[in-house]
Amino acid sequence: MVSSEGLPLERLPGHVAIIMDGNGRWAKERDLARVEGHKQGAKRLRDVISWASDAGIKQVSLYAFSTENWKRPKLEVAALMGLIATLLPLEVAKMNEKGARLLTLGDISKFPWLARRALQKAMQATAHNSTIDVILCLNYGGQQEIVEAARHFYASLDQQTDKQKQAAFEQLTPETLYSFMQRDEILPVDLMIRTGGEKRISNFHLWDAAYTEFYFSDTNWPAYSQQDLQAALTDYASRERRFGKTSEQVQGKDHE
Ligand code: IPE
Ligand code: IPE
Ligand code: MG
Numbered sequence: 001m002v003s004s005e006g007l008p009l010e011r012l013p014g015h016v017a018i019i020m021d022g023n024g025r026w027a028k029e030r031d032l033a034r035v036e037g038h039k040q041g042a043k044r045l046r047d048v049i050s051w052a053s054d055a056g057i058k059q060v061s062l063y064a065f066s067t068e069n070w071k072r073p074k075l076e077v078a079a080l081m082g083l084i085a086t087l088l089p090l091e092v093a094k095m096n097e098k099g100a101r102l103l104t105l106g107d108i109s110k111f112p113w114l115a116r117r118a119l120q121k122a123m124q125a126t127a128h129n130s131t132i133d134v135i136l137c138l139n140y141g142g143q144q145e146i147v148e149a150a151r152h153f154y155a156s157l158d159q160q161t162d163k164q165k166q167a168a169f170e171q172l173t174p175e176t177l178y179s180f181m182q183r184d185e186i187l188p189v190d191l192m193i194r195t196g197g198e199k200r201i202s203n204f205h206l207w208d209a210a211y212t213e214f215y216f217s218d219t220n221w222p223a224y225s226q227q228d229l230q231a232a233l234t235d236y237a238s239r240e241r242r243f244g245k246t247s248e249q250v251q252g253k254d255h256e
Contacts, residue, residue, distance in 0.1 A: 003056035011237035013190035015059040016052060017205050017212070020045065022196025022220030029220075035079040040222030042087050046094065049134050051226045053098040055233060059133040059187050061105065063204050067141030084138075085114040092125045099131025103185060106140030135186060142206025145181060152180040178207065188212075191236045195221045195228075213239055 003012050020041055027037030045062060052060045065080060095102060102123045108116055119136070153176070157165045189208035192201075197218045201209055215232040219225070240250060248254035 007055075007233060007237050009056060012056055012233065013213075013236050014057070015061065015187040015189050015191075016057055016232075017061045017063070017189045017192045017208075018048065019063045019192070019194040019196075019202060019204055020221040020224075021194055021198060021202075023222055025196065026220035026222040034076055037220075037222055038076075038080060038083055042083055044221055044224045046091055047226070048224065048229065049095065049100050049132070050098055051229050053100060053132040055229070057132060059135060061135035061137055061186070061189070061205070063137045063140065063202075065106070065138045065140070066203055067106075067139055067144055068203060070139075081112050081115045085112070085118045088118040088122050092122050095122070095126050095134070096129060099129045100126060100134045101129040101132070102126045103133055103135045104138055105135050105145075105183075105186070106138045107144075108138050110139055133185070137204070141203045142201075142209070143203055146177075146207060148182075149177050149180040152182075153177060156180070181207065190241075191215060191232065193217060193229075193232050195219050195224055211241070211243055213241065 003009055023037030023041040024034045025037075026040065027034050030036075045064070048062070049060065064084075069080075070077060102119075104119060104123070108119060111119075119138075153172070157168055160168065189205045189212045191214075192205065192209070192212045193215045194200075195217045197216070197220075199216050205212065213236055215235055217224070217228055217232065219228050240247060242250050246254065
């Protein structure tokens with residue numbers, strides 16, 4: 001089986017995470033306000049859902065607002081919240097057409113009511129879709145997510161004796177902590193793309209970063225194209241993911 005983009009399906013990443021960076025620089029290069037960059041960026045977000053769906057990708061997570069982005073000027077934060085509230089309702093029809101189900105990751109309880117309502121409505125209106133999951137990461141931070149998991153783990157021991165609690169901590173494994181991360185519906189990130197030329201993770205999907213494949217693109221997000229995405233997918237398809245094993249083991253030539 002090959003995807004519509006010509007790659008063998010087993011060589012396609014299941015979950016692609018994108019750090020959509022470079023909106024501000026794109027605008028500055030054109031003497032525009034930063035918010036114009038965010039508006040163009042929102043258009044690319046719509047396109048990438050469609051390209052990823054056509055390529056046969058099952059999940060795409062899009063970093064739209066980090067826990068650190070609250071530190072930006074108040075007006076820029078307000079503009080970003082405004083874009084969610086105004087643009088998201090316009091995307092629902094297209095998402096339904098592409099079979100895209102909207103999910104969120106991050107604490108949206110801190111968002112203004114209008115943005116929250118737009119997100120909730122779009123999630124409800126697309127809940128039945130199953131071609132691709134679009135996970136909007138909003139007020140998301142990888143460190144915060146791990147700390148939250150630790151809190152949930154501790155809370156789960158509420159009814160236990162001190163001795164049982166101590167035993168639970170001693171036996172704690174990465175798998176157990178992960179099970180408290182509330183990512184039941186989310187596949188491990190196979191490929192993380194960052195646009196805009198910076199080579200850092202900026203607190204995105206820290207847990208999965210353990211074995212995610214990284215791809216850095218110099219294109220600023222508002223100028224990101226289907227060819228750019230295709231280049232990342234083709235590069236990913238050529239990689240050998242070893243997860244600590246040897247190349248021979250991965251290729252099944254050495255079973256020791
Ligand atoms: C990414 O673009 C969008 C958000 C963080 C919301 P930036 O706004 O970070 O753009 P640059 O990095 O300043 O160019
Ligand atoms: C990461 O980009 C967050 C998003 C794309 C939403 P930033 O522009 O906030 O990251 P830093 O500050 O350059 O690391
Ligand atoms: Mg940036």
